[in-house]
Amino acid sequence: MVFAVKYGDEHCLPFRSLIGLLTGDSASPGLWNVFFADFRLREHPDDVRLHGHAVSQAEQADDNIIMSTSFSTLQAKVNQFFDWCTGKRVFVSASKSKWMIFGPLPHIIPTLRLGNLIVELVSEFKYVGVWLTSITANVFSRHYAASAAKARNASNAVFAMKHRVGSLPVKEGLQLYMARVDCYLISAAEISIDVDAHLIEEHLDAQHLFLRRLLGINSRSMLAVLFTETGVMPIRIRRLLLALSRLQYMVHLGDERRVRWALLDSVDLFRAGHPSWAGDIAILLRALPTPIRIAPGDYLSIPAIEAITKKVVEAVDADLQFDINFLRKTHLLRNRLEYVEESETLSLVTRRRRHYLTMTLIPAHRIALTRLLLSDHNLSVERLRYRTRYRLPIPREERLCRLCRRAVEDEVHATLDCDAHPPLVALRATFLHDIFECDPALKAQYAILSHYDFLCRMVSSRKGVTRLAKYACDVLALFDSFERFIPAGYEVVR
Numbered sequence: 001m002v003f004a005v006k007y008g009d010e011h012c013l014p015f016r017s018l019i020g021l022l023t024g025d026s027a028s029p030g031l032w033n034v035f036f037a038d039f040r041l042r043e044h045p046d047d048v049r050l051h052g053h054a055v056s057q058a059e060q061a062d063d064n065i066i067m068s069t070s071f072s073t074l075q076a077k078v079n080q081f082f083d084w085c086t087g088k089r090v091f092v093s094a095s096k097s098k099w100m101i102f103g104p105l106p107h108i109i110p111t112l113r114l115g116n117l118i119v120e121l122v123s124e125f126k127y128v129g130v131w132l133t134s135i136t137a138n139v140f141s142r143h144y145a146a147s148a149a150k151a152r153n154a155s156n157a158v159f160a161m162k163h164r165v166g167s168l169p170v171k172e173g174l175q176l177y178m179a180r181v182d183c184y185l186i187s188a189a190e191i192s193i194d195v196d197a198h199l200i201e202e203h204l205d206a207q208h209l210f211l212r213r214l215l216g217i218n219s220r221s222m223l224a225v226l227f228t229e230t231g232v233m234p235i236r237i238r239r240l241l242l243a244l245s246r247l248q249y250m251v252h253l254g255d256e257r258r259v260r261w262a263l264l265d266s267v268d269l270f271r272a273g274h275p276s277w278a279g280d281i282a283i284l285l286r287a288l289p290t291p292i293r294i295a296p297g298d299y300l301s302i303p304a305i306e307a308i309t310k311k312v313v314e315a316v317d318a319d320l321q322f323d324i325n326f327l328r329k330t331h332l333l334r335n336r337l338e339y340v341e342e343s344e345t346l347s348l349v350t351r352r353r354r355h356y357l358t359m360t361l362i363p364a365h366r367i368a369l370t371r372l373l374l375s376d377h378n379l380s381v382e383r384l385r386y387r388t389r390y391r392l393p394i395p396r397e398e399r400l401c402r403l404c405r406r407a408v409e410d411e412v413h414a415t416l417d418c419d420a421h422p423p424l425v426a427l428r429a430t431f432l433h434d435i436f437e438c439d440p441a442l443k444a445q446y447a448i449l450s451h452y453d454f455l456c457r458m459v460s461s462r463k464g465v466t467r468l469a470k471y472a473c474d475v476l477a478l479f480d481s482f483e484r485f486i487p488a489g490y491e492v493v494r
């Protein structure tokens with residue numbers, strides 16, 4: 001069809017629409033808004049009130065909501081809408097329209113009509129991309145489940161590529177994560193605050209699973225390293241930060257905007273001690289590892305919101321850093337200095353996409369080094385830590401090297417200490433020769449540093465890390481080719 005717009009005596013040039021009515025055209029939202037601008041429902045004492053203002057309608061282009069606190073008023077408003085549409089020659093589909101009851105159901109369920117047609121009563125409906133549910137304690141419960149399922153499907157699709165294109169590099173994997181998975185995990189984060197922990201569980205699982213698969217570590221690995229090594233923010237905190245960002249936006253709005261009325265109303269409820277969006281944010285802030293208090297007045301102050309946002313990030317990073325500093329498995333990740341562009345200094349950075357993940361291009365080498373650094377490898381220091389069906393946990397000092405049985409089989413012993421197996425010694429000699437060529441500064445440090453410190457230093461070397469990753473892969477494979485030494489006396493008696 002060909003269309004033209006007339007305004008006063010002027011006509012625009014004709015234009016074509018090839019996809020039916022103009023609902024999909026770029027001009028249509030604006031034209032529709034002009035067309036729809038005089039639709040105003042009459043105020044009624046039963047109207048929903050936000051900070052004293054009656055609000056009974058909301059529109060997103062041609063998706064409309066009409067609301068009231070009583071059925072008779074709702075029916076009267078729907079009638080007014082139907083009459084307005086009839087006068088404007090707009091067809092409203094009764095079959096596509098639905099209605100919902102929030103709160104206790106009446107003894108006799110009334111029938112809503114649009115003209116002569118009955119409108120179906122439903123318990124859940126998707127409006128502007130968000131599922132609303134009237135029969136669960138949390139109105140967003142269906143939305144949580146739906147968005148988690150989409151995130152999971154997107155995640156599976158990303159990793160299904162492995163069979164076609166090989167292992168996914170970390171940088172590209174994180175780009176795909178942000179583009180195709182994160183968007184579902186943050187869906188509706190600004191309006192549905194995660195106070196019901198069980199509803200957000202699947203989101204957490206989806207994020208953890210993606211990052212573990214990307215890094216190539218096992219499904220029970222520590223959580224902190226997923227974020228410290230990739231720079232990704234834990235999803236629960238990311239959603240809270242998005243809600244705080246939306247709060248900042250709302251504070252900036254003028255007093256004529258309904259969203260601002262909603263904010264003020266929510267703060268009123270919080271101040272009075274009633275459940276509310278603002279109150280839910282306060283609950284999450286109090287539940288942080290370092291609790292943050294927020295007063296009703298803070299919700300309307302940009303400096304206060306900015307300060308709280310900064311504190312949230314600091315609290316999360318401090319918590320992650322605490323894990324890195326004190327968990328036994330993260331000993332190789334401590335005291336790492338990273339270049340910080342803003343201050344042009346070397347400092348401790350808790351969350352960052354680490355260089356060893358992106359600079360090592362061969363997947364097997366990258367995964368081997370990642371596992372070595374994150375204590376997710378097969379050396380006995382880790383594998384004998386836990387009880388199995390037929391064996392008790394073995395004390396650290398007895399988790400001896402399978403090759404020499406003279407020292408604990410840990411990362412440093414396997415890579416730099418053990419000299420009982422000639423092929424390993426030869427492998428190490430070649431490796432050291434190569435890495436000293438890659439990064440000559442390492443040669444002097446090899447002579448003065450302890451082997452532990454030298455391993456950490458090699459990890460930090462941008463010039464040598466690729467060669468180190470290959471060596472890690474070779475060493476772990478060599479150890480895997482020998483049977484592990486299990487000391488006597490730890491068998492479970494059956």
Ligand SMILES: [Zn+2]
Nearest residue numbers: 401403404418
């Ligand atoms: Zn040994």
